[in-house]
Amino acid sequence: MTVSGIDRLHSQLSKLEDMFPGYLTEIVEGSIVMNPVRPFHGKTILRVSANLEGQLPPEWGLVSDVAFPFDDANEFCPDIAVIPAEAEDENRSSYPADLIELVAEVVSPESVRRDYDVKPRWYASRGIANYLIFDPLKGHCVTMWNPGPDGYRGRDTIPYGPDLTIDSALGKLKIPTATLPVDPKARPQL
Template sequence: MTVSDLDRLHSQLSRFEDMFPGYHMEIVEGNIMTSPVKPHHAKTIRLVWNELEAQLSAEWDFTSDVAFPFDEDNEFCPDLAVIPASEAAKNEGAYSPDLIELVVEVVSQGSIRRDYKVKPRWYASRGIANYLIFDPLKGHCVTMWNPGPQGYRGRDTIPYGPDLTVDSPLGKLTVPTAGLPVDPKARPRP
């Protein structure tokens, strides 16, 4: 994918973001997907970001809702992505997914399939070492590791309550989950 292809994709998405403020937007499987952002979503991102930031060295930094074009049909905007600080300092609107070392998604009612089914394949195919899904609708976290061409070969589901510990190339990272919000209006899912 060339720089002009990346610019074109990001330009497409930027036009729609301006038209629908308050919505998280991505290009997934060739479709522009929108999800309204709720307070539980933003609070989860903030809490996880703060915990991870305190544990990472200065050579790493975060992006949130910044475009990572995977191909012409998939431009994801992860809730949190850990990338080299030198790249984040460039303050770009889009980055190569090959820069991501760890990625975090927070589930919303409209992102369930994308977060659990679509994104793991793409994130793993690019060698992203760790993928964390925080789900305020179910009150649990799913950790995925050991990426391969067909997806992640390791996966655990941990209910909110105990600390989550992730062995990653960035070191051993711990996120307390007892204080993470659970959506009181969420309908149970199968």
């Protein structure tokens, strides 16, 4: 994609964000992608963010839904990203992807492929140590670690219920999952 191509995408993205409040917009694989924000999505972000923020060392900050360009065709707006507090204090609308230490996405029906297939490759390629996928559609969290050039070499799936513990360069982080929302259709039928 050329410089004028990426500039055109950014211009279109800005217009769409203004026209469609309540939608998360990103550039993924050269296309502008818009997803409606659903209540379970927002509640998950709020609960996980509040819990994580209280555990972060003071030199780290938490941002949500700001842009991180990865290349000309991929500019992600993670649901939660942990970056240096010094960078967060700049209060920018976009940051270099290399600043991210931990990233989390919350799955929506429209984002399944991006969150499980596309983003792990990009996040791992930038050396982002920990990638968490919170999935209210399935009622579980997927943790990925040990990034390599082709993706993450470590991966666990943990059902919602017990606390999730992440060993990271930020320290041992615990996230309660028992109160995270789960789509009623995801619950087993009795």
